[in-house]
Amino acid sequence: MQPSSIIEFVQETYQTEAFIPLHAPSFNGNEKAYVADTLDSTFVSSVGRYVDDFEQKIEAFTGCAKAVATVNGTAALQTALYMAGIQRGDLVITQALTFVATCNVLYHMGAAPIFVDVSPISLGLCPKAVEAYLTEYAQLTDEGCIHKHTGQRIKAVMPMHTFGHPVELDELVAVCQKWQLVLVEDAAESLGSYYKSRHTGTVGMLGALSFNGNKIITSGGGGMVLCRSEELGAHTKHVTTTAKVPHPYEFYHDEPGFNHRMPNLNAALGCAQMERLDSILANKRTLAHQYQAFFAGSGWQFVAEPDYARSNYWLNAVICPSQEARDQLLSETNAAGVMTRPVWQLMHRLPMFEKAMRGPLPYSEHLESHLVNLPSSPVIKLA
Template identity: 65%
Template sequence: MDSQAVIDFVRDCYRTTEFVPLHAPSFEGNERAYVLETLDSTFVSSVGAFVDRFEESVARHTGSAHAVATVNGTAALHAALHVAGVTYGDLVITQPLTFVATCNALLQLGAAPVFVDIERVSLGLDPDAVEAWLVDNAVRDGAGCRHRDTGRPIRAVVPMHTYGHPVRLTELMAVCERWGLCLVEDAAESLGSLYRGRHTGTLGRFGALSFNGNKILTTGGGGMVLCREEADGRRLKHVTTTAKVAHAYEFVHDEPGFNYRMPNLNAALGCAQMETLEARLSAKRRLAGRYRELFADSAYEFVVEPDYARSNYWLNAVLCADRAQRDELLETTNANGVMTRPAWQLMHRLPMLSAALRGDLPVAEGVADRLVNLPSSPPSEESPA
């Protein structure tokens, strides 16, 4: 199979000879009606019925005890880590193969990432590698978990469910329990993904979702914190609404807070998108199945969901034989109007993170050299298989 066969396949899936984006939003339900309703009500900012409705809908769909809407996914992760106790000088274990927002949330808190390798199956944080790094580099005593050489507190573990594929959460939770660490899931890409029947973002203390324009569900911009405990949900809601204490007329704020509220206008869009989420998930899984068939007897290795999970297949991906084949596929598809993308630049290769602590990263570095993301919008009308 050559790159032209991939181009032909994609164009057949989307029934077009025009430019094919990587992941485009779709508005096929009540989006227009609900947004116009917010305009008619004049409640377009952070006060309005759609915000509560959207939070309740996502909480119900995911099985979360509480869900708190935010202005974007980075804000959701930042607020979750703040309430989890991550603060200036802390270390947080995460993966090098992730979008930069994962690390930006840490840097905004004055914390620093520790990069530990990923697994090939999930493309997410490897629990065994986390355990090994802690054994070699950490101690746990009466003061908590600390980095052996510097004494800096190690506060949390943040796995990211890469392209919607869940990591091994049971094993990560066990590592966190042994070492006294808080598990916060970066579930930005995994709305609709299940780990052993449970929705991602609900097994850790917190999970952070993103509703950016390129996600499976979009509010234009937006995010949400999933909380395992009701008390955490109430605290998150308070902190993300500038920590304002209810009063008839006075402005009282009882702790540092953030203006991270999702506008009602965005929440209206989200409510409509939730109504068609299941259909979109089904269409994306059918598309992934067709990609899997296409690459079955080729030099490309299609990335499939782990056997313990049900993935939303947010972005479909293939692993090429080597970097040269990866580059050829990227260059040819993009030159012919089919958008493909490599993996993100690994975080430890970015200038502001090059000095971060890290373990050996052979899997992440090998994947980054070979991975290509393919067009993954759910086709509105699928062509015959």
């Protein structure tokens, strides 16, 4: 298969020869009306009804006990890790194949990542690789799971649901229980994805969603912490709103807090997008099935949802037969105005994480040199 045939397929699918972005938002519903309503109300910042409405819509959709809106996905993930008890000097097992925000939050909290490989089944954190690393390098003590070589506490496991494909959560939960670790899900890319019957981000103690402009739905900037219990959710909300104790006029804060509040202006956009989420997800499944049929039998492997999952297919991806084929595809598609991109460079190749501890990463390295993301914006006009 030549890149020219892929370019032709994408252009025919989107019915244009103009520039085709990787993933663009669409605003065909009440977005303008709700945003205008916030302007008319003057409540454009962190106080306003749309913030509460957005949180409630996410709770109803995901089934989490409490959702807490934040200014962006990175803030949501930092909050989730903080509420999970991650402290300075702790270690968190995660994947090297991820967006940099996953690791940036650890850096700024004074914690450090341990990189293990991803699974061919999900492209996310591999339970077998996590178990193998812990068996070799960790020991259980009265103080918890301790790294044998450094004496540091290994506190949590943080998988990222890559491109919206749910990781093998039952197996990761079992590993966490065995080694006394907390599971925190980086579900930034996976709104609308389900592991068996459960929404991603609701299996671990906490999860984090993103509503950046390139996600399934967008609030411009924004994120959401998904909490397992109402009690945990109430405390999380308190911490994200500067830990201010309610009072008619006094300013009293009873613990260190974040100012991670989502502005009402952003929440209004998010509420309008939520009204269209079901149709967006259906549209994207149609697009994914079209890609899957196109690549069938070609030697180019389309990344399909795992058998146990229902994916949102946030970003469609194909695994090329060679690195040379990948490079040619990236070069020719982008030159033709069809936006494609490689997967992120592995985190340990970045200067700030090059000294991080890690296990073998053979499949992560294979994906780094062979995978290409394809245009994934919804195609059909949405109601």
